[in-house]
Amino acid sequence: MANLIDYLNWRGDLTFDKVPFNDIDNLILAEISYVNLTDIVPSVKSGESVTLEEASCIFFEMNDEEELKNSKSFIWQAPFLMREAAKTERFRNLLLSNYVDNIDEIIEMQFGVFHIKLDDKNTYIAFRGTDDSLVGWKEDFNMSFISPVPSQKGAVEYMNKTADKLRGNIYVGGHSKGGNLAIYSSVYCHNKIKRKIKCIYNNDGPGFDKSVIESEEYLQMKPKIKSIVPQHSIVGMLLEHDDDYIIVESSEQGIMQHDAMSWQVMGAGFKKASKLSSASIRLNKALSRWINSIDKEQRSEFVDTLFNIITASGAKYLSEINSDIFKSAKSVFMQYTSLDRESRNMIRRLLISLTGEIGKTRHK
Numbered sequence: 581m582a583n584l585i586d587y588l589n590w591r592g593d594l595t596f597d598k599v600p601f602n603d604i605d606n607l608i609l610a611e612i613s614y615v616n617l618t619d620i621v622p623s624v625k626s627g628e629s630v631t632l633e634e635a636s637c638i639f640f641e642m643n644d645e646e647e648l649k650n651s652k653s654f655i656w657q658a659p660f661l662m663r664e665a666a667k668t669e670r671f672r673n674l675l676l677s678n679y680v681d682n683i684d685e686i687i688e689m690q691f692g693v694f695h696i697k698l699d700d701k702n703t704y705i706a707f708r709g710t711d712d713s714l715v716g717w718k719e720d721f722n723m724s725f726i727s728p729v730p731s732q733k734g735a736v737e738y739m740n741k742t743a744d745k746l747r748g749n750i751y752v753g754g755h756s757k758g759g760n761l762a763i764y765s766s767v768y769c770h771n772k773i774k775r776k777i778k779c780i781y782n783n784d785g786p787g788f789d790k791s792v793i794e795s796e797e798y799l800q801m802k803p804k805i806k807s808i809v810p811q812h813s814i815v816g817m818l819l820e821h822d823d824d825y826i827i828v829e830s831s832e833q834g835i836m837q838h839d840a841m842s843w844q845v846m847g848a849g850f851k852k853a854s855k856l857s858s859a860s861i862r863l864n865k866a867l868s869r870w871i872n873s874i875d876k877e878q879r880s881e882f883v884d885t886l887f888n889i890i891t892a893s894g895a896k897y898l899s900e901i902n903s904d905i906f907k908s909a910k911s912v913f914m915q916y917t918s919l920d921r922e923s924r925n926m927i928r929r930l931l932i933s934l935t936g937e938i939g940k941t942r943h944k
Contacts (some may be wrong), residue, residue, distance in 0.1 A: 581829075581831055581844050582844060582845045582846065582851075583831070583841060583842070583843065583844065584604065584607065584608055584611070584840070584841060584843070584845065585661065585664055586845060587604050587608075587845045587848075588608070588664050588665055588667075588668055588670075588671075590847075591604075591670060591848060592665075592667070592668030592669060592670045592671070593669050593670070594670055595669055595670055596670065596698050596699050596702070597699060599670075599848070601698060601702060601704070601751065602848055602849070603781070603806070603808065603826070603849060603850060604845055604848065604849065604850070605670075606704070606751065606753045606779075606781040606783070607781075607783055607808070607840055607843065608661065608665055608671070609696055609704050609706050609753065610706055610707075610709070610753050610754050610755040610758060610759075610781065610783050610840070611655075611657075611658050611661050611755060611840055611841070612632075612658060612661065612706065613692060613693070613694065613706035613707065613708040613709070613754065613755075613758060614655040614658040614708060614709065615639065615658050615659050615662050616639075616681070617635055617639065617676070617679060617681075617694070618679070618681050620635050620638045620639055620642075620679075621635055621676045621677065621679035621694055622676075622677055623678070623679050623680070624678045624679070624680060624738075624741065624742060626677075627677075628677065629675040629676060629677035629697065630675070630676050630677075631672065631673050631674065631675060631676070632662070632665060632666045632671050632672060632673070632674045632676060632696075633666045633667075633672040633673065635662075635666070635676055636662050636663050636665075636666035637666075639659060639662070640659070640663065643659070648660070654836070654838070654839050655839075657841045661841070674696050674697060674698060675695075675696070675697035676694055676695070676696055676697075677694065677695045677697070678693075678694050678695040678742045679693075679694040680692060680693050680694065680734075681708075682734070683715060684715075689715075689729070689730035689731050689734070690715055690731065690757075691708070691730070691731040691734045691735070691761075692707070692708030693705065693706065693707045693708060693735070693738055693761070694706060695742065695746075698751075700747070700748065701747070702748055702749045702750075702751065702778075703743075703746050703748065703750055703751070704750075704751040704752075704753065705739070705742075705743065705750060705751070705753070705762070706753060706754060706758070707735060707752070707753070707754035707757075707758035707759075707761040707762050707765070708754065709754055709755040709756030709757045709758035709759070709783075709785070710756045710757040710758075714887065714890060714891065714896055717887075718883065720756075720757050720786055720818070721883045721886070721887070722883060723760070723786060723788070723789070723818075727788070727789040727791065728764065731761060732760075732761060732764045732765075735761040735762075735764055735765035736764065736765050736768045736769055738765065739752075739765040739766070739769040739770075739773060740769055740770050740773070743769065743773045743776070744770065744772060744773060746773075746776060748776070749776060749777075749778040750773070750776045750777045750778065751777075751778055751779050751780075751781065752765065752766050752777060752779075752780050752781070753779075753780065753781030753782070753783065754781070754782075754783065754785065755783040755784060755785070755840050756783070756784060756785055756786075756815055756838065757785060757786065758785065759781065759782035759783050759784065759785025759786075759807070759816075760782070760785040760786050760787075760788070761785075762781060762782060762785070763780055763782055763785070763788075763805055764792070766780045766801055766804070767792070767795070767797045767798050767800075767801050768797060774800075774801065777801070777804055778804070779804055779806055780801065780804050780805045780806065781806055782805060782806065782807040782808070782816075783808050783840060784808065784809045784810060784813055784815055784816035784838055784840070785807075785815070785816060786815055786816065786818035787816075787817070787818055787821030788821070793821070806826065807821075807824065807825045807826070808825065808826045808828060808850065809825050809826070809827055809828070809856075810827070810828055810829075810830040810832075810837035810838065810842070810843060811827060811828070811829060811830060811837065811853045811855075811857045811860065812830070812834055812835070812837045812856070812857045812859060812860045813827075813837070813838075813856060813864075814835050814838065814860065814863060814864070815835075815838050816838075817860065817863075817864035817867070817868075818867065826850060826852065827852060827853045827854070827855065827856060828843050828844060828850040828851060828852055828853060829843075829844040829850075829851045829852070829853050830842040830843055830844060831844065834859075863929070866926070866929070867926070870922055870923070870926050873922070874923070878920075878923070881919065882919065882923050882926070882927070885919060885927065886927050889927070
């Protein structure tokens, strides 16, 4: 089965003026946004840029390759995808600029984004998705009772500040929460910028509060939104969303299909599946039914309890969650048992999903 690396080997010699930007290119750039390019890609204030080839070389000079390979994070392959892309004619000369990387545990925000200039007429704005930090994952869950969350506000501010003077077409995209931010920032940015946006890529990103989905601004931009999800999508089904997706096959199982490096490629497009898996449909129906049956205050209590249980185990990163989490979280069980039965069951389902699959990320 072919993946993003195979696509680079096949299509990498053809620049964008020969073969236009496509869905696979979008996913590659969304994945590269996970790489920590702080002090490598110039910030918003500098007005400068660096090529992808230069950024990749500097990154691997600054980081130990063996340590990168031994990372337990589900996004561990992102630097190596960047390096492979930087070797190709298609990607090596792309210009990276306007870099932002901000994690704030106090306001529970994890936010990263930068510009990627494809050529004189096209720019891709890549919003980073939820990385391995629990603060980022909690912000995703906070979307069930807070709208907008801090990263959504930041995304709109970033678009208005950096995209106003861009010439030509703008593509906006991201994976996981990055897809959500790509949509939100495009929906609520200035009208001058909206007119330049050609496509908004949501790669398995969570949905929105109903007030966003039903807003006039969202409906105006809806024709430009392209949502791509794996067969067993969980993250991409959270909250309110449209049912118009490109469904792709994955080499992984369960929640680890969220790892975009497992998505299957056929030629210049994805290998498509006819429908979501039955397990994905069942879990997503249960989540939707449950979340719509409780108010925002109950959702807030649920999210706080879920993450109190996780952090009580000492975990700060998703990759540190293991099957002993209940044993080491006795101090929060009083709060856990105060929840209603259906909420307790939902916590169990989510924890089982995380502890049962996250540990399988690497070295099978």
